[in-house]
Amino acid sequence: MINSLLMVVQAKILLVEDDEDDYILTRSHLDELPAFECKLTWVTNLTEGLQKLAEGNFDICLLDYQLGAETGLALLKQAIDTGISTPIIMLTGQPDKQLDLQALEYGAADFLVKGELGDARFARAIRYALSRREFELERLNRLRLEADNRSKDRFLAHLSHELRTPLSSILGYTELLLESDSAVDARPELNIILNNGKHLLSLLNDILDLSKITADKLELRLEPTNLRHLLLDIYTLLKVTATDNGLELTIRSMAALPELITVDGTRLRQILINLIYNAIKFTDTGSITVDIWTEQVEDREQLVFQITDTGVGIPAAQLDDIFAPFTQIEDFLTRKKGGAGLGLAISAELIQRMGGQIKVDSEVGKGSIFTFSIDPGNIANIPRRQLSLEQPASFSNSRQNKLALEGTVLIVDDLPDLQKLTGYWVQSAGASVEYAKDGAEALAMIKQKMTANSYYDLIFMDLHMPGIDGRETTIAIRKMGYQYPIVALTAAMAKGVRQQLTAIGFNDVLAKPVTKHLLYRMLRQHLAGGTSTAENNNIADTPLHFLVVEDDLEAAELMQILLESLGVKTTLAHSAEHCMRELALSQHFDRILLDLGLPDCDGAQLVRRIEQSYPDNIIIVVSGNEYAVPVSASNIVQQSLLKPISKQALSRLVSMCR
Known part of the structure; x- marks a missing residue:
């Protein structure tokens, strides 16, 4: 609409006017406007005017009030009622304050006396109407985009339901057969069905994740995360896949690593699984090695992961394209492998949102090296140790x-x-x-x-x-x-x-x-x-372990003394962040005694954080208010204890746990 060199505003204008002399006069005034280049279309009656407006090709409509036996107000009302968004300026031969107000009430952009067409007010009215038109077009485009996004969301929700429902049967019944003795001879084939079913589920999750990223609806949930536990989980999961493919998988630390990092653990796990699984998929013989270290970047440390494989490699000309959605690495070499080409694109986007970056070095026939970094939060004072992936004995x-x-x-x-x-x-x-x-x-x-x-x-x-x-x-x-x-x-x-x-x-x-x-x-x-009697005998030999979350130091220490007198090992946390750090280190406690009045987090919000990240834990709400948090507010809240808590109440709780 705006010519950037001449700064002349181009406008398509519809004039609804039954007097030819007024048409000629209006055209002359429009031609004299120095900042506008107007293309004028003239019609003489309401029916033609409404038809032209309905086509939606005009930036402004100049509408004469008196059109024979009818008035322009009728066209104005019909246009507004039918959703026509073109700004309409009402024109009249004589000033009329009441008519002016009525036209504006009906939805006119402005009201002008024809004698004012040669004044500066006419140019201002045209400029205002064009601005209003542009604003209205932007609003309609925004509404159209929002409607398209809602339609896409509804489609994806329907797609998710339609795919997940049969996957429930495929995965569930396959696991059922693997656990039974009725299909022992078919276990290799059942494992193939199970692995492919899980692969289909991961592809579905990738599509939904990419949709969230595109709509900017993907949110990271930063929590204290036990780095060793996360890596052990990934190693245990993918080592079987690597071994089945005749490959060696190694995860090692190049230096002592922080015990806790503050990240979205679920998303970091997703990135590593995507990259390591890709390395396994494109490696026929040899190994996949994951090296981890920290390095200083400007004023803080970054956590760095490097995944090295001895696979097919990627042509240099294609390295810039592999992080684009729907691009499959194997398109460049072979069609033997499967996949939707989303894993790398999603990983790259997640890494960027986690404060890092990813790069790849590769040589065809020799393998690839993917290196990425993330922001692990403030780890300056976090204890560090060399990575060990030995499976711990867990009493819980x-x-x-x-x-x-x-x-x-x-x-x-x-x-x-x-x-x-x-x-x-x-x-x-x-x-x-x-x-x-x-x-x-x-x-x-x-x-x-x-x-x-x-x-x-x-x-x-x-x-x-x-x-x-x-x-x-x-x-x-x-x-x-x-x-x-x-x-x-x-x-x-x-x-x-x-x-x-x-x-x-x-x-x-x-x-x-x-x-x-x-x-x-x-x-x-x-x-x-x-549990069964045999299990009860085993559990009796293992002390219970409670986490007490209480910001009042004296109350926390008293509860610790009472619990330990009942034979319960007790860990104290004095804030929500302290609680999440202890959970990241231990993963599971037999019970969490949670005070609702913490200084750094609302009690109900902390319950939701624990439920999202550590759903196998059971919370006992501790409060001075009987109605603070109902037991039904969360699936992991088992009951409430009212302050002050007696040793008798704690004894009953301990007996229930045993």
Whole structure:
């Protein structure tokens, strides 16, 4: 619209005027405007004027008030009512204050007397109308983009649901067969199915991650992270894959590494798995080595990772392209490998958001070296040690390996295969199961239970069902006065979904595909029972370990004395950050006694942080306010203790844990 050299504003103007003399006069005045280059279109009646405006090709409309027996107000009102956004300037032969106000009220951009067309006010009115037009176009474009993004989000949510639902069956039943004795001879083939199913799931997650990055909706969650535990987890996961491919995987530190770093551990894990798995995929013989060290960059230290492989290598001409989305390295050499070409693009974006950068050196036929850095937070005063990937003996795992739970679980799902799979896992944990194929049947079964003064200990509710969906069913259940826990099953885990579902009555959410580990964690929280007798004997030999989070030093030390007198090992933390550091170091405590009144973090927010990063822990809320945090506010909050806490109350808690 603006010519940058001449600074002349170009404008397409529609004139609705039934008097030819006024048309000639208006055209003359427009030609005399020094800062405008106007292309004028003239029509003589309301019908033509409305048709031209509906085409959307004009920047401004000059509209005569008196058009024969009709007035320009009729066209103005119709244009506004039909959503025409072209600014309209009303013209009249005589000043009329009431008409001026009426035209502006109807939506006119301005009101001018025809005698003012030769004045500076006309130029200002034109310039204002053009600015308004430009602003309106920007607004409409923004709304169109937002609508497109909403459509894309809805499509991705639908795609996620449609893919995750069958993946739940593929992965779940494959694991079921691998654990049973009925398909021993087919275990190699079942492992292939399981690995490929997990690969499909990772591709789906990559697509969703790239969508979040593109929409700038991907958020990092920075928490104290135990670097050794993270690397041990990755090494344990990928060493099997490397060995199966005849490769040697080594992860080593070039210097002592900080025990704790402050990063989004989930995303760092994703980056390393992407890069190491890529190295394995493109290496036929030899090894993959991951070297880690710290180096000073300007005023702070960066954590550096280097992944070296002896694989096929990448042509020099293609090195600048491999971090672009949907570009596959193997396009340059071979089509034997699979993948959507998203892993490197997502990793590069995540690394940049984590305060670092990535580079690659490669030679065809000899291998590649990927080097990236991240900001690990302030690690100046963090203890350091050489990396060791020996598997530690963990007493806490022995408390969680086997379940012997009691209670009745209702599974509401319209897909019989997912019903059966989830039901099998629930029954293997010791609970009994009933099934409902949709919301209507679930409501009838719950009403029947309530009539008999009974209830289900836990309900798993699928959200996407024909007829009454999971949301509507849960709202109806809660209106009946049903107070027992309901857990949503959904593949659409977009931002804010958990809060929305909690607000309508769900206690928690399980994302599809549902894993046995996550399902067991949910069952442990809501069903009665414990471990087997043999396990109880083993546990009795191992002291309980509690984390006490309390900013009052005297109260914390008193609680430590009381707990240790009951044979409980106790670790103290005096702030939310201290608590997260202790969790990063130990990963698991038998119980976390959490004071809500911490100086650096709201109690409910800290509960959510612990649940997101360390979901296998159980929290006992400690507060002087009986109604501070209800037990149902979080899946990992088991109960509340009121201050002051007596030794008797702690003794009961310790007995429950044992």
